[in-house]
Amino acid sequence: xxxxxxxxxxxxxxxxxxxxxxxxxxxxxxxxxxxxxxxxxxxxxxxxxxxxxxxxxxxxxxxxxxxxxxxxxxxxxxxxxxxxxxxxxxxxxxxxxxxxxxxxxxxxxxxxxxxxxxxxxxxxxxxxxxxxxxxxxxxxxxxxxxxxxxxxxxxxxxxxxxxxxxxxxxxxxxxxxxxxxxxxxxxxxxxxxxxxxxxxxxxxxxxxxxxxxxxxxxxxxxxxxxxxxxxxxxxxxxxxxxxxxxxxxxxxxxxxxxxxxxxxxxxxxxxxxxxxxxxxx
Amino acid sequence: xxxxxxxxxxxxxxxxxxxxxxxxxxxxxxxxxxxxxxxxxxxxxxxxxxxxxxxxxxxxxxxxxxxxxxxxxxxxxxxxxxxxxxxxxxxxxxxxxxxxxxxxxxxxxxxxxxxxxxxxxxxxxxxxxxxxxxxxxxxxxxxxxxxxxxxxxxxxxxxxxxxxxxxxxxxxxxxxxxxxxxxxxxxxxxxxxxxxxxxxxxxxxxxxxxxxxxxxxxxxxxxxxxxxxxxxxxxxxxxxxxxxxxxxxxxxxxxxxxxxxxxxxxxxxxxxxxxxxxxxxxxxxxxxxxxxxxxxxxxxxxxxxxxxxxxxxxx
Numbered sequence: 001x002x003x004x005x006x007x008x009x010x011x012x013x014x015x016x017x018x019x020x021x022x023x024x025x026x027x028x029x030x031x032x033x034x035x036x037x038x039x040x041x042x043x044x045x046x047x048x049x050x051x052x053x054x055x056x057x058x059x060x061x062x063x064x065x066x067x068x069x070x071x072x073x074x075x076x077x078x079x080x081x082x083x084x085x086x087x088x089x090x091x092x093x094x095x096x097x098x099x100x101x102x103x104x105x106x107x108x109x110x111x112x113x114x115x116x117x118x119x120x121x122x123x124x125x126x127x128x129x130x131x132x133x134x135x136x137x138x139x140x141x142x143x144x145x146x147x148x149x150x151x152x153x154x155x156x157x158x159x160x161x162x163x164x165x166x167x168x169x170x171x172x173x174x175x176x177x178x179x180x181x182x183x184x185x186x187x188x189x190x191x192x193x194x195x196x197x198x199x200x201x202x203x204x205x206x207x208x209x210x211x212x213x214x215x216x217x218x219x220x221x222x223x224x225x226x227x228x229x230x231x232x233x234x235x236x237x238x239x240x241x242x243x244x245x246x247x248x249x250x251x252x253x254x255x256x257x258x259x260x261x262x263x264x265x266x267x268x269x270x271x272x273x274x275x276x277x278x279x280x281x
Numbered sequence: 282x283x284x285x286x287x288x289x290x291x292x293x294x295x296x297x298x299x300x301x302x303x304x305x306x307x308x309x310x311x312x313x314x315x316x317x318x319x320x321x322x323x324x325x326x327x328x329x330x331x332x333x334x335x336x337x338x339x340x341x342x343x344x345x346x347x348x349x350x351x352x353x354x355x356x357x358x359x360x361x362x363x364x365x366x367x368x369x370x371x372x373x374x375x376x377x378x379x380x381x382x383x384x385x386x387x388x389x390x391x392x393x394x395x396x397x398x399x400x401x402x403x404x405x406x407x408x409x410x411x412x413x414x415x416x417x418x419x420x421x422x423x424x425x426x427x428x429x430x431x432x433x434x435x436x437x438x439x440x441x442x443x444x445x446x447x448x449x450x451x452x453x454x455x456x457x458x459x460x461x462x463x464x465x466x467x468x469x470x471x472x473x474x475x476x477x478x479x480x481x482x483x484x485x486x487x488x489x490x491x492x493x494x495x496x497x498x499x500x501x502x503x504x505x506x507x508x509x510x511x512x513x514x515x516x517x518x519x520x521x522x523x524x525x526x527x528x529x530x531x532x533x534x535x536x537x538x539x540x541x542x543x544x545x546x547x548x549x550x551x552x553x554x555x556x557x558x559x560x561x562x563x564x565x566x567x568x569x570x571x572x573x574x575x576x577x578x579x580x581x582x583x584x585x586x587x588x589x590x591x592x593x594x595x596x
Binding site for chain 1 (some may be wrong): 306326328330332333335337339340341342343344346347348349350351368369371372375376377378379384490543
């Protein structure tokens with residue numbers, strides 16, 4: 001168990017990793033990655049019982065699935081910092097012959113990744129399948145998944161939401177990265193989700209909400225609360241309000257950094273706002 | 282000749298698998314009766330998952346269940362097993378190298394009266410284009426049962442295609458099924474007919490008619506379209522030097538397409554393809570539809586005579 005200060009240092013370093021990875025090949029998705037940094041650090045360094053000595057089946061350990069695969073930079077940086085693979089490998093992100101594909105894949109056996117994601121809307125179904133497999137195996141560890149809010153526009157998500165509550169998949173904590181932005185603009189402008197909390201409750205999920213998704217202590221607390229609610233015949237979801245681009249001032253409050261990379265000058269500004277705490281790769 | 286549906290071969294095979302392999306789980310999208318999955322469901326209620334009419338979710342759940350060591354068999358009609366969920370299969374199963382068995386009934390026009398919305402004729406093509414995917418189309422009840430049992434031992438995604446109508450059950454009971462191994466059903470010297478699925482029987486019938494006309498036709502059952510038994514095909518063609526392919530599928534993307542590519546690269550000989558020529562099906566009785574769309578023994582005889590005349594001219 002690490003102190004809050006140590007966890008915050010990991011967040012800062014991961015933010016540096018994200019902007020450097022995206023800058024290095026002038027492509028990738030920094031906005032959502034930065035906004036989910038606290039969630040990933042809370043999950044991998046505090047909440048989950050997991051084994052960095054990776055095996056696909058994940059028996060007797062908690063398992064995480066990233067459904068919105070485009071925020072791969074934050075996941076790769078977290079996995080590397082958590083010891084799944086060497087941090088030096090982050091330098092290969094999106095480059096030819098890399099295991100760190102633009103969107104996550106199992107193809108090259110990257111430790112920590114159990115299914116490909118990128119084409120949106122598929123991860124909740126996969127997470128449910130893995131949760132059912134754990135139940136069949138009498139494995140009491142949990143499944144965690146992360147989904148974009150824009151991703152909820154995909155119909156398969158609602159098939160999965162319906163299935164999970166109808167079948168009491170109560171060993172699953174699905175978090176929604178609720179930053180209210182997508183590529184073409186604000187979600188309300190593109191295709192509003194309306195009253196999302198009411199919709200999820202109507203689908204018979206236990207719905208938690210955290211307004212401060214970039215406050216590390218708040219994220220840890222809401223995940224712990226979610227853990228306390230599993231095993232009650234209902235799946236659990238967290239509406240995690242985050243800020244796209246959080247931690248880099250010029251990337252915050254806009255959808256424009258969803259899928260754009262900073263230039264040299266912008267990179268320096270971003271790095272000046274996030275001190276090197278654990279050593280750059 | 283005993284008449285049995287291939288989907289019942291799947292059902293019996295799945296039930297047997299349920300008894301011998303506790304890792305096998307089955308998922309169905311509201312077609313348990315049509316897929317003959319009731320016996321598995323009744324014997325293994327904890328390992329049967331009714332997904333509802335939500336095929337995309339079914340494929341995703343199946344992919345997830347492999348994590349932890351389960352061997353999921355999904356069951357629905359071929360159309361809803363492939364074209365409806367192509368991206369889910371592509372990303373969550375094939376690209377992710379998941380050990381999912383996609384079991385698809387009511388393939389082709391012999392689904393019959395429901396009509397073209399349900400008669401998928403493009404599924405072999407879609408599935409064979411996916412890297413990592415094995416594509417199997419057995420010919421009768423016994424072979425479908427054997428194939429169902431065999432694919433549980435193959436570690437990787439498989440597409441297993443079968444059908445609705447009762448058709449002759451002519452291959453041996455309790456046969457061993459070897460993925461990717463072409464089966465010689467009839468010897469012949471003038472032409473080789475490579476057939477798959479329901480059209481294997483039609484090809485054997487065609488060979489009888491051809492024999493009465495003095496033509497010696499070799500018939501080979503290509504139950505596995507991918508991986509293709511290239512060696513067996515090239516060996517046969519090196520002797521007969523002309524080919525007919527026969528399948529209940531579009532000409533584009535099917536068995537004939539695979540054989541033509543192989544021969545084009547290695548040994549281009551006259552080739553005729555029996556299949557559906559760039560059109561949708563329609564309602565009707567299965568045998569009426571096979572006749573109307575040029576997929577019956579008569580169509581195979583016609584194609585064979587044509588290819589033999591081409592071979593003669595070719596010389």
